[in-house]
Each structure stands twice: as C-alpha cells, then as structure tokens.
Amino acid sequence: MSDIKSLFATRLYHAPLSEQGAIDPAELENSCLVIADDDEAGQDWCEEHGYPGYTSYASLTDLPWRFPIFADLVKVLDAHVAAFAKDLEFDLGDKGLKLEDIWINILPPGGIHTSHIHPHSVISGTTYVAMPEGASALKLEDPRLPMMMAAPTRVTGARDELCPFIYIKPAVGDVLLWESWLRHEVPMNMAEEEERISVSFNYSWG
Secondary structure, eight states: OOOOOOOSOOOEEEEEGGGSOOOOHHHHHHHHHHHHHHOHHHHHHHHHTTOSSEEOTTTOSOHHHHOHHHHHHHHHHHHHHHHHHHHHTOOOTTOOEEEEEEEEEEEOTTOOEEEEOOTTOSEEEEEEEEOOTTOOOEEEEOTTGGGOTTOOOOOTTOOGGGOSEEEEOOOTTEEEEEETTSOEEEOOOOOSSOOEEEEEEEEEEO
C-alpha cells in the first residue's frame, strides 16, 4: 500500500496580536508616524540607499525605550514567539529566544521590499499596523526552490505545501512569525494613496 507523507515542514505562525495581550492599534500607528517624522538619520539612510518610504532598521535600536507602547508590544511578541518555538519543538536548553532588534516599516504606494532573509536570527516576524485596501501581501518562497531544477510548475489550486510561493494577506493587528532562513518579500504596495505600516523584529537564541 502506497505511503506518501510530507517531510521537512516549513512552519508559519499567524495569529491576532491580541491573543497574547492588548495593544492599542491607534496608539501604535501614531507612534510609528511620529518616530518616522522625527528620525532624520533614518530618513537620510532611506534616501541614500533608495529605500522606498521609511524604515528605522538602520537608525534606531531603542524603540521600546522611546515609546512605552513598544515595550508593551515586545512583551506580547515574547509570548507569541514562545508559542511558536513550542510548536517548532526547539530544544533551547538553558537559553531562550530573546528580542534582537525591532523596527518600523512605512511603505508608500508603489513601494516594494525585495526578497531577503534575516541572517544570524532564529525567528523573524512582522505585526501589521496599517493595511489599506490594495496594500501588498507577504510573499514567502519555498526554501528548496534553487534545487528544483527541472521540476514542472504546479497546477492551479495546488496545496499550499506544494506551491513555490505563498502570499499571505494579514489584517491590521495580526502577527506573522517564521524561521529567519525563510526567504520573503513585500510586493508592490498597490494602495492608491495610503501607506502600509508594519513593525518587524528578529529573535536570537542565547
């Protein structure tokens, strides 16, 4: 009798942020906008590197210290990451997963964030602050893709675990978590006028 099973799973965690604690979405959005407006170093970095919109990734490392809502957010994210690590059945020994960095992303209409991974981290993720109509989804790439060589394309409607790319359309207040080696990108923001706002983060082991 035939036995066909799935091997080497790639896990994706998708949950409302509120499952692990309440965060005021309006306060979080306002804090992101205020920080972006004040962060001249970040604005300069984005201009110099051709980054569309704004990110605090290269300029600010202390968001939880600057605004209390980010400190509250980290506590909630810690709980989500712990739940994901349990699902992944990580053997962390006497160490734990801890926040390595957290940053703001503001993507204007027409903006993209090209395909990338997060080296040196264990868990990466994003929580979504503003997702206007037409805002881009998160595109995830099968990590085996470079080794598929002559594999045929998949039929329309193929199961998610068989597709080379998956598009996840989160809602405001959602959190997505994945292992940091998983390649991902943000396709073009097709919203007509409004910005797509998110907060991304990395967790390391140690």
